[in-house]
Amino acid sequence: MALKKWALPIVIAYALALTIASLVQIGDIPSLGSSFDDKIFHFIAYCMFMILVDNYCRAKQYTSPILISSVAVIIYGIIIEILQHTITEHRTLDAYDALANTLGVCFAVLLLKSRNKLKLK
Numbered sequence: 001m002a003l004k005k006w007a008l009p010i011v012i013a014y015a016l017a018l019t020i021a022s023l024v025q026i027g028d029i030p031s032l033g034s035s036f037d038d039k040i041f042h043f044i045a046y047c048m049f050m051i052l053v054d055n056y057c058r059a060k061q062y063t064s065p066i067l068i069s070s071v072a073v074i075i076y077g078i079i080i081e082i083l084q085h086t087i088t089e090h091r092t093l094d095a096y097d098a099l100a101n102t103l104g105v106c107f108a109v110l111l112l113k114s115r116n117k118l119k120l121k
Helices: 002-023 037-059 065-087 095-120
Strands: none
Touching: 002 037, 002 065, 037 065, 037 095, 065 095
């Protein structure tokens, strides 16, 4: 499939964008009208990242792509939180951000597993 060759560049581009967005000072972000908008953005970003990494792992035909992807993305999220604490002055380590990231990954896992079950039928 032609899209397989784009799986890695897409993952790299998304990871770079996510890293930059996580480490630079961001002005006003759009409001969703809740007090935890930031956590919603984390959830969505890491859900998407998980799906992209899983797609890459499937394209490379790794065994257990969901497990490999979820562990990699969760570790990435923790590393980003630590980097926010250590190399920036305007961002801080936030355990709730790491939790939102992990919940986004878990939600993506549920989506991917349900998709796989539908394909089997």
